[in-house]
Amino acid sequence: MRIKLDYGRTGLEVELPDANVAGVLHIQPAPPLTDPVTELERKLQQPTATPPLRALAEGRRSACVVICDITRPVPNRVLLPPILRTLESAGIPRQNILILIATGLHRPNEGDELVELVGPEIAAAYRIENHHGKNRDEHAFLGESPRGVPVWIDRRYVEAELKITVGLIEPH
Template sequence: TACILICDITRPVPNKVLLPPILETLAAAGVPREGITILIATGMHRPNEGDELVELVGESIAANYRVINHFGQNLAEHTYLGTTERNVPVWIDSRYIEAELKITTGLIEPHLMAGYSGGRKLICPGIAALETVKVWHGPQFLEHPLADCGILAGNPVHDENTKIALMAGCDFIVNVTLSQEREITSVVAGDMIQAFERGVAFVQEVVKAELREPCDIVVTSGAGYPLDTTFYQAVKGMTGALPAVKQGGTIIIAASTTDGIGSPEFQSLFQENATLEGFVQRILGKDYFVMDQWQMEELAKVRRKCRVKFVTQGLPAEILQGLFVEPVATVEQAVRESLDEYGRNARIAVIPKGPYVLPVVAG
């Protein structure tokens, strides 16, 4: 039997390109079609079904193979593998654990908490239970200064999910890197750690953009579908721009938010917390947990440093005002307002697709 992990609809992974050669190789090796499970590593995201499932893998694979979703909140579908040295209980989807051959696919790009996506992340948080993710995504990890975009060395989020992935096991990975046009720029395959590190080395060469000094104003976006369909996802565009903006500066971000704010749990966080400062104090205590709180924690990091002007047609202004951002009708208007505030000589950086660029300030 074989289990192949794929990213969900929130990642622009070219599964229709990656899966056919993997499936052909398995068939040539004698693995029967009925022994193959393609498991969508949803993490804590909603399942991808119907048209979305077909969009993910293509009509032929959807019709001829077992393609199923991971449900992180259903503990009964997970196997307990033990507890890490940092006291993270490890629960991983049983359908993966029970497979004789374990393969993961994915996309390597900058990631706001784990340094880079891909590799080990398909296993944790991809197919981990909420009981695992809520500790691994807790403030004891995310508030660490090295739990940041583009950082692997000393990053506790990366270190921990690598250890968790090794506990679960992985026989082979196939990861890609993409251009801004979503074209494949490289493919790495083989050992989970070695192939991932090779892919990261390639990405580092192409995503870093050096600045002489932080800017007053940074204009960016959530990088379009599927990365900006919710406010939850759009936070990644804000964090991507964060190194480029000075303390007290402004990030202007455009995102579609066609699917609204995010999960019901994420929405509830804004209703329960009048301020981001109060929210951070609550999560630092031991008795408060709401799923998806980690994204609000990242939003709090952004707002500690700068203001955020948010441009979208997907959410009304009165809703945006409750999300700790400032609603603005157009990017042009947001730029004019910011120039009025900082002066005509203000330094401005433009990052067309926020999550795909890693700004580095010289020195």
Template sequence: MEQAAIDRVIANGVIVAAAGLIQAAAALAGGPVAHRSWDDPGALGQRRGPRPTPGPSANAGGLGIPGWGATLCSMTRVFRVPLGAGEVAFALPEGMRGTSVTARPAEPLPDLDAAVRDALARPVAGPRLHELAAGARSACVVVTDVTRACPEDRLLPPLLAELAAGGIADGAVTILVAAGLHRPMTAAEKSAGFGEAVVARYRVVDHDAFEPAGLVDLGAVAHGVPAVVNRIAVEADLLVATGIVEPHQFAGLSGGRKTVALGVADEATIGATHGVAMIDHPGTRLASLDGNPSTRRRPRSPSEPASASSSTSSPTKMAGR
């Protein structure tokens, strides 16, 4: 990232809740930071591909940003972010503005399983999932990986039952893990995250952003962003995405389109949506979709079938709530 863009992001007080900056927060607090090597199979966000070349300021304050190491002593305002089962406290340098966004208190659902069944029975828009599945020969269910706190093990059983009710055989359903550039999930993580019964009964595949044979190039969308996505998702008759909807520093809100457009995209597509042009765009705002370049795509013409990406005429149907 260019230094000018970094300076602009910091000056606007944008705090990105990503794994790398959570570790940076731990470093600022003076606490221990778990450093993993690029090839460490146990690293949660392990990437594959060429090892990155360290920049000239890679050791400045532990953040790769010049001047941070010299300003730690002047930090006053303390912020707290969740980390695992606990939290990390950190402060901003004097003169830097920061905004703390706190969600309104909400009571947890008294019966999550009943709430999921009710949501599937009464979609916000469009027909029920088993109706969408009618006539489809195959389905791809894109799910979040271990880095997301989504209760997939509670969502998948009733969702998969809807597909079965629509006539799609178990063997024609693929559960595609939206790994993005993260490492593949382990077998234990899949069993814990998706449920042992689901893993034993259905085909579960980790998305691989670096395997050309498993990707399809759909051309380019707005801002020249390449649309290269997983072949399983493109070729399925019915495409379903689960996930959590929460504020996101680039897409405005996560879940839905982001789960598919980024979670099962190739490295170039992911890089283009996380680069300087995207960060520096005036429409890129936390929790905002209006004017966000992530949502600005060519509208689908009436003659095109519904698809996972409105920039193509793929026969894939996209279902979601």
């Protein structure tokens, strides 16, 4: 079976044995949200298969919100304000909320780029730090995977009482 994957700018065609293909999933088109902020606030209050964010945040002293870096098309400027408002209204002090930029092995996001990423209000009011994938001192060792691969995670994320990740999944 010949399948075209959404990969790169033009896609990638691959040939797979029919016996290895259980099925092909196709994206169902959906209209854009007329009011994304209102919908996000509604989903934070009434999520699917998990307690509301406020309930998860109540009683916690710290939170780490991980966001994608500037190389990913995530609308952090839209997503972050309702999330941060919810955390603060649940009792987590602003100074105990860290926005951690998931750079992977990319360069840090700083200056004007940081403001573009999160917006000027958030950039001025919150602690925002970059992940440094090559700095082992900033990581906590969590053990090994079932295949024996060492698992190191950013220490700031591990130590936060509430851990939130915001992002997207895309072929790259």
